[in-house]
Amino acid sequence: MQSPSSTGILVTLAVLACTGLLGWWWRRRDGRLRRPAPSTAPAPAAALAGIGVPPGVVTLVQFSAPVCAPCRTTRRVLTQLRSDLPGLHLIEVDVEQHLDVARALDVWRTPTVLVVDATGRVAQRAAGVPSADALRAALTPLLAEAPR
Template sequence: MATGAWVLLAAIALALAIGLWRAATYGRFRGTHRVKGGSAPARDQPGAGESVPDAPAPAAEAVTEVGAVLGERATLLQFSSAFCAPCRATRRVLGDVAASVDGVAHVEVDAEHHLEVVRRLGVVRTPTTLVLDAAGREVARATGAPRKEQVLAAVAQAVSP
């Protein structure tokens, strides 16, 4: 086989691998990660058993910074942008979930107008959805448009004791 044919096959294989990886991860919720400025988990801090008031979670600060209020049980914090088609679908899904589950709020943040919040929370693309518990701590995050079933599962994780 000619060298050009091998290069073409390699390019096709690489494109296929990238496409499969993207399809497998797009819109999926994954566990949370450390956020810049966030405190270490309580179990890692000295005196973890002591009753000391916790500092507000960075995501909770972001919600109040944009003029919104945390939900009683959970908050769906969506970062979107004006020209983002998947953001509109995500808005619909998150709005449906917030309307159907008591105590869950949907807060949409325009990433372009809140760049400091975007940087602080490590948002790299839109749509990005953060699922916050009642205290405003990040429980899960998804980049891309999640399905309703995925959002409901993440909310269940956030509201479970």
């Protein structure tokens, strides 16, 4: 049997290192709340109204799909937050049925959670399963500012 060449070993190690770094980056980014980039899509407010986001209410909008396993985890997190934080509204949107809205709001994967403030502006967003603590920290000041 022939011994592996040093070039082959180096290429294998480089591929493994790159894969490890990519996995680390993805896990670090997954579910993290971030401020949305300025949208070039026409009328995100109209898209939000089209899926039933009520005016004057802080709302969590979850975009999900029937075959999405992380969507079930996200649903449990959001449902628990809704019961813990009075005045919070929750809407789940099936991306297969509302693909036009998903495109207008720049949703590219499921689950995606949008935190919509009382003025109807998307204040935060997360692609992946967000942590309950991060959502609570983002929602508390928005709920305090919301009209009652």
